Amino acid sequence: MNIGILARRSGVPAKTIRYYESIGLIPKARRSDGNYRVYDERDLANLRFIHRARRLGFPVADVEKLLALWHDQRRPSAKVRELALAHMEDIDRKLEELQSIRRTLAHLAHCCRGDERPDCPILDDLAHGNSSSDTK
């Protein structure tokens, strides 16, 4: 299987597969006579795993750990759970920040008439920081 097929079947772009090889997330691929990378079903399974973990927002470093745990038949599931929970806390922090920002923005946009006139509470807030943009 060439890299293009692997890309289509895994959902990971060829460019990204090469990148993953370059940073050591996946092993160096065997090469054909014409120096093309050659892959098999195991590589596909690996890449699908990686793709799903990335879509769940795990950083590449975590994906590496998850892969290692996946390949380790004797892993304790506690370690995986720990990684997932830590990542969730990260997400919760981001959610809270985004929600706070969203609230401020919604309030300001609501206060702003949004017409041809120049007076604008959004700019006033950015300029003087009186009200709600002090989100932390």
Next chain:
Amino acid sequence: MNIGILARRSGVPAKTIRYYESIGLIPKARRSDGNYRVYDERDLANLRFIHRARRLGFPVADVEKLLALWHDQRRPSAKVRELALAHMEDIDRKLEELQSIRRTLAHLAHCCRGDERPDCPILDDLAHGNSSSDTK
């Protein structure tokens, strides 16, 4: 006012102020005899504006537009409102994605016992994508 003072008073690190100058977000500063950057209260007001806009998550390109509108006495507030609303839509998209990821993660972590045994629904899901990690 030297760059260190400006940094302290604006909340923007000196390094970042130089970076903003280098990308043209703020004008090139006047220099002292010893080639130090010299700032005044207007620069401080500018930087505070930038700092608040950035904290609200506006990308630097938007901050540039907001700054220009702020300096334009004849701006229509509609333009500012438009920028703010577009940014809010962006935030809403991110919120939805994060929330979807969070739900999946919470479900998986809930299903995983997290003990010394190797069987782990989180890894199973990443490996075979049966359930809920197909968030889009």
Next chain:
DNA sequence: ACTTGACCTTCCAACGACTGGAAGCTCCAT
């Protein structure tokens, strides 16, 4: 046999928004 076009290779650069660090200059107080 030759040509076309799709696919592959490597390498370098860019994205966004900084941040770190090295090497060296300036300013002020002691």
Next chain:
DNA sequence: ATGGAGCTTCCAGTCGTTGGAAGGTCAAGT
């Protein structure tokens, strides 16, 4: 004059790709 804080420039690194150039390979069609 010496020390140390603060400033200067420049280059590199962060994170995870992505874009593009220049060139090699492969299979199909004429």
